[in-house]
Amino acid sequence: MAAHKGQHIIPACYLRGFIAAEAPIEHRGSKNYELGVYVNNKIVSQKWKMRGVNHEVFKKSWFYNISEPGNELHVEKSLSGIEGRYANSLKEIKKYSFLSEELKRDISCFVATMLIRTESFQANFQGAINTVVGWHKELSSDIVHHNEYAYGHENISRKLVVENTAQGILSKIGLSILVNRTSMPFITCDTPVLRRDTHSDEIAYLAGQGAHCKTEFTPNQIFPFFYMPLSAEMAVVSCGLIDHVPDENQYIECLDVDAIFKLNIMLASQSQKYIVSDRSTPFGNIEKNVSKRLQDSKPQQGVYANLYTCKNRYYFKVKDMTEIVDGIRLKISDLKTYRGIISDHDLSSIDIYVDGKPRRGMRQIELGNVNEDILEMEFVSKIKLGII
Secondary structure (H helix, E strand, O other): OHHHOEEEOOOHHHHHHHOOOOOOHHHOOOOOOOOOEEEEEOOOOOOOEEEOOOOHHHEEEOOOOOOOOOOOOHHHHHHHHHHHHHHHHHHHHHOOOOOOHHHHHHHHHHHHHHHHOOHHHHHHHHHHHHHHHHHHHHHOOOHHHHHHHHHHOOOHHHHHHHHOOOHHHHHHHOOEEEEEOOOOOOOEEOOOOEEEEEOOOOHHHHHOOOOOEOOOOOOOOOEEEEEEEOOOOEEEEEEOOEOOOOHHHOEEEEOOHHHHHHHHHHHHHOOOOEEEEOOOOOOHHHHHHHHHHHHOOOOOOOEEEEEEEOOOEEEEEEEEEEEEOOEEEEEEOOHHHHHHHHHOOOEEEEEEEEOOEEEEEEEOEEEEEEEHHHOEEEEEEOOOOOOO
16 A cells, blocks of 8 residues: 555646756756756745656645555556556647547546546535535434445545546537647646636637637627646647637647736636746746736625626626615616616626625526616516515
8 A cells, every 4th residue: 555655636647748848957967867847836936946747746645545445546546547548648749640539538538537636626525525424414313324325425526536527528519739839838737627617708818819719609608618738838728619620720829928828827826736837937027926916816806797698798897786676786887888788688697796706696687777877777587576
């Protein structure tokens, strides 16, 4: 068992995609110095340090072991096979090889695995399961039945890594390789898969502008967006707003440094402990500003609304909110947004956020009373219940 004590949370095969081109200045005279990756804390407030891909910072003791006698290393051994296929796939991608269905399947499998094998996902998911098990214990009068129930729910989060149900999502959407042609490299971190909802008016800011961006969708439609950097120059992107089908879209070149910067910032912002780069100055002369931005990162303060109509989406700041019968009354400050909503009669839903947290949501809505003089409007439910 001791031989499997230090298990990689972020696998060495993945980190090798970010190996530095040369050693730090103080070690460049050493013939035996082993190149590694540069590591910093999640707010980039320290000096970048080179660490080998097998350094302890990337490991945790017995992280994947399960409590099944004789089968403790089942997850660890299964991951070994997934990682081996990924290493071979990355070699082909770096050669700009044709993305065969088998290669895309192996990449999808690895991305899905990286999404759920992180320390944060494992802790949060298993913590939720353990809470449910605790409720079962409180409600169960049969201790034998409860023990069987509890045993069946042990290590579910770790077993989920092997089952890899998330792979099907990427396989269905399709994927492309985003090729970074800017002076800023892709960075990565201990939670290397970015997953967020996006809209047609945002995709060019995430994957660069070009023919690969679909234009037939309206801004009110929501699409899942997946992104995972593979190296400083290449990343996987998967989204229904990207045309993954044509052969010429297998490798998408991005010349927009703002898009690369945005992807880097979003990934760094979700980091739990550390950020990884292939160089000691990935952000160049703006690194101090990046560090300050990450340190000051917090949910958007104030009250904001996200409104969907039949064709559009409006995200705006709310000056004042009042609960009314079967709805809410909002006062805003932007005349253009106000007039856009008023003219966009077919409303769908609205969500209210206070200091970044969801506070109120309504579906099947319509406009109530409006007052342009003070930019005030009411959103009421089509189903009248007569309650506040």
